[in-house]
Amino acid sequence: MALPIDPSAISLHNTLRRGAAPLKLREPGKVSIYWCGPTTYDVAHVGHARSAVALDLLVRVLRAAGLEVRSVRNVTDVDDKILARAKESGEEPTALSARMAALYQEDMAALGCETPTVEPRVSEHIPQILAIIETLIAKGSAYVVAGEPSEAGEAGKDVYFRVRAFDGYGKLSGRKLDELESGARVEADARKEDPLDFALWKGCANDAWGWDSPWGKGRPGWHIECSAMSAEYLGYGMDIHGGGMDLIFPHHENEIAQSEAAHAGEGDFATCWTHHGFINVDKEKMSKSLGNFVTVRDVLARNDAEALRLFLVSHHYRGPLGFDVDKLEDGRVVFPAIDEAERKVDYLYTTLARVDAMTVAATPGELTGDYAKANKELDALRKEAFDALADDLNAARTVAAMYRVAAVINEMVDLHGRKKGDRAPIARIIGKAAHVLREIADVLGVLRTPANRYRERSRERRLRVLGLDAAKIQGLVQARTDARAAKDWAAADTIRAELTRLGIEIYDGAGGTGWEVKI
RNA sequence: GGUGAGGUAGCCAAGUGGUUAGGCAAUGGUUUGCAAAACCAUCAUACGCGGGUUCGAAUCCCGUCCUCACCUCCA
Incomplete structure (x- = not known):
């Protein structure tokens, strides 16, 4: 079977070029990606989830195009x-960050994000950091100054990057040095040659959390x-950052300056710069500093991990994404969009469950009339779904096509x-x-579990959230x-009303009465 | 002040020059003891506002209003 995505058809928005451009690889068939991950001092919020899902989606799309991703x-x-x-x-700071990093990895795995090829930690790469700083000093791109004195005692020295010595500064963000200088909220620091210079190394007291370096x-x-x-x-150099x-x-901007200064003459630090949008709460960016996370x-x-994942991929990764938080009368917090x-997600799994419940052994023969039409529609939907992803990861379009495929399945199951x-x-x-849907x-x-397992875990969780007991529901049913x-319809309807009040939905099928907990 | 993102039907959300995106809600229908689920139909001649270009504009151009973000740590 042909790959669902043609690698030469992939285009991504490149911040550096302010527009979409076809994916260009340094080595054919292989993609290198560097993605800025979290600072682990607290548990991950929905914004981190969006970032991780954006990366994961990118990786999955590239793999679907047959590319080897690192x-x-x-x-x-x-x-x-x-x-x-x-x-x-x-x-201990290291213990705290290690604990938070583990929670982060757990959460992202729950969202179906594959583990990146490498997840390096700063604390384990101090020698490499020292080496690049020394290179920058040797090349005249950085300079050493006396450390900031502190009451804790003698501090190590600081190293700053000499921004004005790097020609391309501002090329990513579209900023001009003089504008930066004039609008500066950067605090003046007499030790710096220029207010725009930024720290490569910050000295600290000998008994503080830190590492030994040539500068203390x-x-x-x-x-x-x-x-x-x-x-x-x-x-040095990568396809996507x-x-x-x-x-x-x-x-x-600073990464570019440091890397390109350290590797002058070796080409661009990254070919394509990909940036995703934020999660907003009440139109404001969700962030730890605002406390609205x-x-x-x-x-x-409250919700299934796949619901959050579907919510995230239902919106284009670069746009703002509103995340509503509602408080119910009983004080419970709910997320209406999730x-x-x-x-x-229920609908999609129910659709798959209906397929699972029947035998759909392929039989040869020509499809005619409405069936030929349905078959053609499926081909078109599959193409649309993957074309959309190749077009700057437009997963929202893909999701729309996926719903249509599910509708075809349900229509055919009814038929x-x-x-x-x-x-x-x-x-x-x-x-x-069903194959196309999967x-x-x-x-x-999404849809990473067997339909019946999803149904079980959702029921369990929703009962727990509502404080209900399955045995009690079973009894009422x-x-x-x-x-x-x-044939006492009045009594039956009274019980149903009671179940509805509790948040239980029932349905009478050929095999008896089933029930679901509503979300 | 500079830079960037955005304003699309009741709500969410794709779409960057010409044929129904999709979802939610609502209404009608098929089905059902009645329901639920599923399917079908309607809602939808919507695109912040004012000009302009064009046979034709949500889409291009000019102006303008509003929201958010970045310029300090942030995914």
């Missing part, structure tokens, strides 16, 4: 915020880790029950449609079944 996503485990948080709790004890500046670790695992839009300036764990306590996405004479062609269409879901990273057997 992805690196850093864990920033050395940072002032980690230190500050650790001081509050009395925990200290910690790396924020940006240098990515220059050092990307070179370590991808070599990505992260959140807030990183364009200064983080990525919802953690992934908060969401997973609930809606979960109902769609299968009614048009007994046409069962062979109908079964063929269903078999093909193929699309795979690249989106049985009582209603008995009333129905006695």
Whole structure:
């Protein structure tokens, strides 16, 4: 079977060029990606999930095009915020960041994100960081100054990057040096040659959290880790570098400056810069500093992980994404958009379950009339689904096509029950449609469990959230079944009303009465 | 002030020059003891506002209003 995506058809928005461009690879058939990961001082929120899902989607799309992907996503485990948080709790900074990193990896795995090829930590790459800083000093791109004195005692020296010595500064973010200088909120620091210069290494007191260096004890500046670790695992230069839009300036701008200065004459640091949009709560960016964040764990306590994943891939990765939080009268917090996405996940799994429940053995023969039309529609939907992904990861379009495929399946399953004479062609269409649905879901990273397992885990979780007991529901359903057997419709309907009030939905099928917990 | 993103039907959300994106909600229908689910149909001649270009504009151009983000840490 042909690959669903033609690698030469893939185009991505490149921040550096301010527009979409066909994917260009340094080595045919292989893609290298560096993605800026989290600073691990707290549990991951929905914004981190969006970032991880954007990377995962990118990787899946590239793989669907037959490309070999090598992805690196850093864990920033050395940072002032980690230190500050650790001081509050009395925990060792390294222990805190390691604990948070483990939680992050757990959460992202729950969202169906594959583990990147390498997830390097800053604390384990200090030698590489020191080496690149020394190179920058040797090339005249960086300079050493006396450390900031502190009451804790003698501090190591600082190293700063000489921004004005790098020609292309501002090329990613579209900023001009003089504008930056004039609009500067950068605090003046007499030790710096220029206010725009940024730290590669910050000295600290001998008894503080840090590492030994040629400039005394200290910690790396924020940006240098990515220059050092990307070179370590991808070599200098990469095909795609990505992260959140807030990183364009200064983080990525500085990464470019450091890396290209250290590797002058070796070409661009990254060919394509990919940046995703934010999650907004009440139109404001979800962020830790604003305190308006919802953690992934908060969401997973109420909703299925696949609902959050579907919600995320239902929107284009570069646009803003509103995340609503509602408070119910009983004080429970709900996420209406995620609930809606979960109902769609229910729908998709129910669709697959209906296919599972029937035998759709392929039988040979020509499809004619409406069946030929349905078959053609499926081909068109499959093409649309994958074309959309090749077009700057437009997964929202892919999701739309996926719903249409599910509708075809349901339509055919209904028909299968009614048009007994046409069962062979109908079964063929269903078999093909189910295959297409799974193929699309795979690249989106949804529908990863067998339908019956999904149903069980959803029921369990929803009962827990509502504080209900399955045995009690079972009893009410049985009582209603008995009333129905006695044709006591009034009694049966009273029980149903009670179940509805509790949040239980029932359905009478050929094999008896089933029930679901509503989300 | 500079830079960037965005404003599309009741709501969410694709679409960057010409044929129904999709979903939610609502209404009608098929089905059902009645329902639920599923399917079909309607809602939908929508594109912040004002000009302009064009046979034709949500889409291009000019102007303008509004929202958000970045310029300090942020996914």
